[in-house]
Amino acid sequence: MRFRPSLAGQLLAWQLAIMLLVLVAVGALSITQSEVTFSRVEGRRVVALAEQLASNPLVRNQLDAPTSHEALATLVQTRRTQAGVTSVTVADARGTVVSSTDPILVGTALPFGDDAVAEGRGWSGTLTIDGSRELVAQVPVIGATAGNLGTHLGTVMIGESSPTVWQRLHGASSYLAIYLGIASLIGLLGSWLLARRIKRQTFGMEPQEIAGLAEHREAMLYGIAEGVVALDPYQRITLVNEPARALLDLPEDCVGKTLAEAGIEGRLRDVLLDSGGEARDEVVLRRGRVLLLNRMDVTKDGRRLGSVTTLRDRTELAERERELGSFRSTTELLRAQAHEFTNQLHTISGLIQIGEYDEVVRYVDALSGHRQSLDLTLARRVEDTAISALLMAKAAQAAERRVELRLSERTALRHLDPQDSADVATVVGNLVDNAVDAAAAGSQSWVEVELRQDATTVEIVVQDSGPGVAPELAQEVFSHGFTTKAAQAGERGIGLALTRRVCKRRGGEIAVTNTDDGAMFTARMTVGHPAGQPDPVGAAGGRA
Missing domain, CATH: 3.30.565.10 (Histidine kinase-like ATPase, C-terminal domain)
Known part of the structure; x- marks a missing residue:
């Protein structure tokens, strides 16, 4: 026999799936927010550090010297250690790296984020350097002495490695895990309570039982020749089959309307609403038809739920x-x-x-x-x-x-x-x-x-x-x-x-x-x- 989960189990599973989707969405939002924050804050910092290094007199004086690598090596390492960045690189006017915290890059061409950098323009953004994705700032070095005033001497690049997904989640909020855990517990408790409430409202029936009951009701109501009209305690029509709608000349959208809105008045209304007890074989004329009505009140646990009236056509x-x-x-x-x-x-x-x-x-x-x-x-x-x-x-x-x-x-x-x-x-x-x-x-x-x-x-x-x-x-x-x-x-x-x-x-x-x-x-x-x-x-x- 094929296993069918109970209504409570299905509701719990759906609630868990929804919660999981919510948690994934929250995590993705946190990662995106962390990335935006990192790009904004760290981008400003690496740009400021690169501008400071580019304006350093030692960089301007030693950039074209034959021993520039040895002269600048100490400076770039010191700047990397003091600023806590991932990499510091200095290139000459031709774009060749003359000094870098990564020795492998020395003598290679500096990767430009924009072609305008080679012409002395600044730029900041994300680059992949030696297989590592970094947020970098590239700032031109401009001569300040009488001999090279305003001349583009080279480029300074400072980079900061982009954090991983886990690092971003951790950086988003130190209490994110606690928040997600509390939300999960609340969601589980709410799902369990909701399942119990729906179980009580459906009288303990499972979905397949409810579906079968609805099918049987439809077959019974629309398979009999007699008309059936059900009313709630507020005089609203809650159910009407096709024979009853035809006998009473009711509109197709009459379900949910009151008797007055459906155009039922006079003796017919009195018979349908009489709460003094059951009505047996009451004769009513409606639009040229002689109708015989039988009404029965419906109660449960001493509470009146409404009434059900059957109609028969006695015209012939x-x-x-x-x-x-x-x-x-x-x-x-x-x-x-x-x-x-x-x-x-x-x-x-x-x-x-x-x-x-x-x-x-x-x-x-x-x-x-x-x-x-x-x-x-x-x-x-x-x-x-x-x-x-x-x-x-x-x-x-x-x-x-x-x-x-x-x-x-x-x-x-x-x-x-x-x-x-x-x-x-x-x-x-x-x-x-x-x-x-x-x-x-x-x-x-x-x-x-x-x-x-x-x-x-x-x-x-x-x-x-x-x-x-x-x-x-x-x-x-x-x-x-x-x-x-x-x-x-x-x-x-x-x-x-x-x-x-x-x-x-x-x-x-x-x-x-x-x-x-x-x-x-x-x-x-x-x-x-x-x-x-x-x-x-x-x-x-x-x-x-």
Whole structure:
């Protein structure tokens, strides 16, 4: 099995490598600084020494003498010993060395650092003399007597050997080794502490384990069909997968933004942020989609870390529920009519058994007249067959719950296009269902429906004898998922919200006001020429 160092070991190794690089850089900087200091300080000194020797009368007088080597040998050796330099050399005007602390150079040509030195100019710099690199100063010897005044008599060169690398390090600072040692110990201690801290923050996991965990998380989050949104305690989005971003219509750079910055408001924001506990099957409408949300708070060691919310798209399911709702309404109508007919037959049977035949005839005539009156009223005032049938079904259901459903005398509705009829039926059905629910709790309960139509608009007014709507909830009842019923909030909390969306899609609005008798809902919408594109959930049924 291949050995893999631990996270702490890797961090320590990297820190040591970094420290080593720093130490090398510090050493190189110290060497460079020492070389610059040596060149500046020693360069000035050798130039001053060379100028002093060049102006010495003995050098001027003996430079051209036949015995100049013997006469100057003592002088150059003395100057070398007194000044502590590496070499002292004297050459004549032709550049031939006549005396030097290095006997090998006597009689050889003096190496010039610059061609101008041979013409009587001074120069200082670095030269390699006899295999040794020296910092040298070359100064001309100028005649001062009447016979050779101003004449270039020769050249004096004084050199100082350049120190080695170790000598420069030692010369840079006598405490450099101590400083580097202390820095190394501090670096080792810091690396060890940093490794321990990171180890604690990663819960003891090694790099390959962290990488594997990240890969598994990515595969899980982006491989599931449900949307996932994670928030921190400061309402910032810390994680969102692609399905959630598509369902909530979030920008690609939403991670790190707050909910307000990401454009999430209203009921959706309330569900995502509710810290009162877990949220189960909360229904929210978002950009024409019916979403089902489940939120769970995340805590560790008693500290709240944020929350994770999963989202499911129930738009198609809501459409199927609407279709099933139409069949359910038909079934309810048939059941209510069967119950009503059974009671009427029992009454007729009882009258026959007691011999009240005349009363049977009058009872049957009354039932027939009431039925014909209701049918004629609906047919005369509501010409659209679908709406008329819907009101007949709702009347039977309301009667079973001892609620009278009546049609306003001002009602007048002509035939509508199929799409217009479907949207009007959705609004009427939702409003009547809510009105019957509100009125059923009282005595002498009733619900009145009024339908009015002009050239382009249909107005729907539904009034009930219920307790009304609290003023502070007049707008909230149309919020996504709001319901005043304690049971089945997830299924019944979208009816009025969808009703409002249908009205807005058709350029209208819905409002609620309280009257002396109860609540009155007024909805308006444009028919014939819809104001917007078809809403994918605009015709979805449901109850508020």
